[in-house]
Amino acid sequence: MxxxxxxxxxxxxxxxxxxxxxxxxxxxxxxxxxxxxxxxxxxxxxxxxxxxxxxxxxxxxxxxxxxxxxxxxxxxxxxxxxxxxxxxxxxxxxxxxxxxxxxxxxxxxxxxxxxxxxxxxxxxxxxxxxxxxxxxxxxxxxxxxxxxxxxxxxxxRKLSAHVKRRLQVNDIAGILLHKSFNSAVVEAGGYENMTYMEKDRRNYVEQVRRLRLGEGDAAAIQSYFSKMQASFARFYFCIDLDEDSRLKSVFWADNRSRQVYKEFGDVVTFDTTYLTNKYDMPFAPFVGINHHGQSTLLGCGLVSNEDTDTFVWLFRTWLQCMHEKAPQGIITDQDKAMQNAIAIVFPDTKHRWCLWHILKKLPEKFGYHVDKGSVFHAIHSLVYDSQFVEESEDGWRVMIDTYDLHDNAWLSGVYDNRCRWVPCYFKTSFWAGMSTTQRSECMNAFFDGYVHSKTSLKQFVEQYERALKNKVEKEIQADFKSFSQMVPCATRYEMEKQFQAVYTIAKFREVQEEFTGKLYCDLISTSEGSSGTTYEVCEEQINDEQSHGKTFFVSFQREDCQIVCSCHLFEFRGIICRHMIVVLIRNGIKHVPDRYILRRWRRDMMKAKLQVYKNGSNMNAKWGVRVPPKEIGQRHDQVMLALTHISFKYLNGHNIA
Known part of the structure; x- marks a missing residue:
């Protein structure tokens, strides 16, 4: 001893x-x-x-x-x-x-x-x-x-004053507790040198959050929103209370999200499956896609229930916030309450189901089947490879007979609603290339560094604001990159130079991929008809070191340079396809008409229109909703500045350029 x-x-x-x-x-x-x-x-x-x-x-x-x-x-x-x-x-x-x-x-x-x-x-x-x-x-x-x-x-176990201060700073910065603790362990030289445990840090942070919240949840969040509305022009929020004045749901959107919606609100995804906070209120973001192909937030809510009435309230509130302009298309999961609410609030909006949510259920629904691998392959082929509705439906019937799936209730149900999720039924409409609600999941992943299941309501909206600013910074950097850099053309076609001159780098790369993909395409035959000339284009597709040819049909009218391909890439994604490029070059077209150069993909896209508002607001007592003031000032003309003048125009309602 x-x-x-x-x-x-x-x-x-x-x-x-x-x-x-x-x-x-x-x-x-x-x-x-x-x-x-x-x-x-x-x-x-x-x-x-x-x-x-x-x-x-x-x-x-x-x-x-x-x-x-x-x-x-x-x-x-x-x-x-x-x-x-x-x-x-x-x-x-x-x-x-x-x-x-x-x-x-x-x-x-x-x-x-x-x-x-x-x-x-x-x-x-x-x-x-x-x-x-x-x-x-x-x-x-x-x-x-x-x-x-x-x-x-x-x-x-004890937390020093230094550790407590660091915890508060990290929490405000949105650093997850387990990451903060792992860093502290390394700094201390190992767990044996730690004077506290991870749960001590978590308990302290939760205590600080409770103290920071202070008053009741509904009162605190309304106070925070009122402050934001007073500080930032056109910050919008709505609170839904029940008969006992208890918080049911909340929606908010800053001015930037409202302005971005005017340009990029044509297609949105809506998903509540991401996260529920400590009060079991699912996070419900509305997500679009900007001119760089990035996810962009168009407002979000926290809902206490996922029934039809709640979604009707949320959708109506969002529609009011966005100047009563409904989206052209919306993507959700298969939730019946959502479907009912969309039919009520957005009767003219195309509604699709998330393809990913459906296909991920295949192992669960067919794991018992002796030929499950073949069933999976057959369904994927029908979903992704069918160009025409008739082709898809004929293939579906063959699959049902081949694998004896007549009694599968789930498969019958999704087939009855095939027009909501099988691409060949809706690819003739513009969806900005979004096939699933993975756009929402991408946005959710972005928020992972800021919010978690223990986040309080007030902390949630505060962290949302910080996360959104970080997202804005990423877009500023993408704007700057498209302004200051240029991707060289891969070919000498004037058409490619057209897109190079006006598209963002991200979108030009997509176009350029189609120009280079032209190398794998051959014109097989042509036929004349009352609607112009139809070209049969065979594309050699190479997958897993195996190749096969797939035929596409391109209709072309020389008089007004109208062109449509059976792949419908342009209609679906807004990107001219390689099959169209082959036909245009064959006909000596050097410049594509402006209708094939989408404004929403341009690098000089401006997303904000400055509007003047008078101070003031009103309260809708029936809904327990704080409603932003009506517009009463003059509208400024939209400022279409070249990117040489952009350092970024509007952040949370303020011009900071």
């Missing part, structure tokens, strides 16, 4: 002063490690009757360090004051003293307990001079002790 103690002398940091009753000297005693070790060969000291301390805190500090060295937890059990309200007696015990209440005996879900009825303790009193003296000591425990586990007992 002595040798072990000597080996630890070089690492003695915590020293306590102990006065001996028999000797009028002060000894420096180290209280760390597996044993209590004296420095410079001072005799080992353990708690004993007669030891004196200057005050009660010094006594408790000493006993804690002794317990740490021995490997057991401690706590103050009893304290007694005199008639002058001065503390005179104190009992300090092993934290495993006492026993759990008998009411928990026999419970099928009883929780583990630390209490074992341990009698180890220390009793002390203060004399007339204010000196504390140990009167009783019991060092016997009825359980094992372990110095190596001392750091894990609650009494020995």
């Amino acid at each position: 002595a040798d072990k103690g000597k080996d630890m002398l070089e690492n003695l940091d915590d020293i306590v002063l102990v006065e001996s009753e028999s000797e009028n000297v002060v000894e420096k005693v180290n209280l760390l490690g597996d044993e209590i070790v004296a420095r410079d060969d001072v005799p080992l000291r353990v708690p004993e009757v007669g030891m004196k301390f200057n005050d009660e805190n010094e006594l408790f500090d000493y006993y804690k360090k002794f317990a740490y060295a021995e490997g057991f937890p401690v706590r103050k059990k009893n304290s007694k004051k005199d008639n002058d309200d001065v503390l005179r007696y104190v009992t300090m015990t092993c934290s495993r003293e006492g026993k759990r209440s008998s009411t928990t005996i026999g419970s099928l879900k009883s929780q583990p307990t630390i209490q074992t009825g341990c009698k180890a303790r220390l009793i002390a009193s203060m004399d007339s001079r204010g000196i504390w003296r140990i009167n009783t000591v019991n060092l016997e425990h009825n359980h094992k002790t372990s110095p190596s586990k001392s750091r894990l007992y609650r009494c020995n």
Whole structure:
């Protein structure tokens, strides 16, 4: 024991002063490690009757360090004051003293307990001079002790002021707690050097958040939104309350989202499957796609229920926020309540189901099938390779017969609604290339660094604001890249130069891929008809080192340069396809008409139109909704500035250029 103690002398940091009753000297005693070790060969000291301390805190500090060295937890059990309200007696015990209440005996879900009825303790009193003296000591425990586990007992865990400050800063910055803790472990040199556990950090942060929230949830969030509306022009929010004035749902959108919607609100995705916060309110973002092909937020809500009435409220609120302009298309999952609400609020909007949500269910629905691999392949081929409705439906019937799937209720259900999710039924409409709600999932992934399941309502909207600013910065950088850089053309066709001159880098790369893909296309035949010339184009498609030819049909009218391909890439994504390029080149077309160069993909796209508002707002008592003021000022003409003047025009309603 002595040798072990000597080996630890070089690492003695915590020293306590102990006065001996028999000797009028002060000894420096180290209280760390597996044993209590004296420095410079001072005799080992353990708690004993007669030891004196200057005050009660010094006594408790000493006993804690002794317990740490021995490997057991401690706590103050009893304290007694005199008639002058001065503390005179104190009992300090092993934290495993006492026993759990008998009411928990026999419970099928009883929780583990630390209490074992341990009698180890220390009793002390203060004399007339204010000196504390140990009167009783019991060092016997009825359980094992372990110095190596001392750091894990609650009494020995603490967060320093530095750690607390860092936690608050990281929480405001949106850094997840587990990432913050892992960084602290590395900084400390390992878990064994940590003075706290991860749950201590989490408990502290949640406490700070509660203190930050302060007032009731509904009142706090409305107060926050009111502040945002006063600070930022045209910040919009709506709160839905129940009959007892309890918060049901909330929606908000900053001015930038409202302006972006005017340019990129043609197609949106809506998904509530991402995250529910600590109040079990699903996050419901409206997501579009900008001119760089990036996800862009068009407002979002938190909803307490996922029924038709709730979605009707949310969709109507969003529509009001977006100047009563409904989207051309909306993508959701198969939720029936959503479908009903969309039919009510957006009767003229095309509604599609998320293809990914459907296909991901295949293993669940056909995992039992002896030919499940073949079934998966057949469904994927029908979904992705069918150009025409007739082709898809004929192939579906063959698949049902081949694998005897007539009695599969799920498959029958999705087939009855095939026009909502099989691409060949809707690819003639513009969807900005969005096939699934993975646009929403991409946006959700963006918010992963800022919000989580324990985020409070007020924290949620605050973190949303920070995350959105980060998203805006990414778009600024993409704007700058498209302004300051140019991707060289891959061919010498003037048509490619047309797109190079006006499209963003991201979208020009998509166009360029079609120009290079032209190399794999051959004109097979032509036929004349009343609607112009139809060209048969065969494209060699190479997948997994195997190639096969696929035929596409391109209709072309020379008089007005109207061109349509059976792949409908242009109608669906707004990108001219390689099959069309082959036909245009064949006919000597050097410049495509402007209708094939979409405004929404241009690099000089401006998303904001400055509008003047008067201050003021009104309250709709029936809905419990705060409604932004009506427009009463003059509208400025849309500012179509070249990117040479853009450092980014409007952030949360303010021109910061």
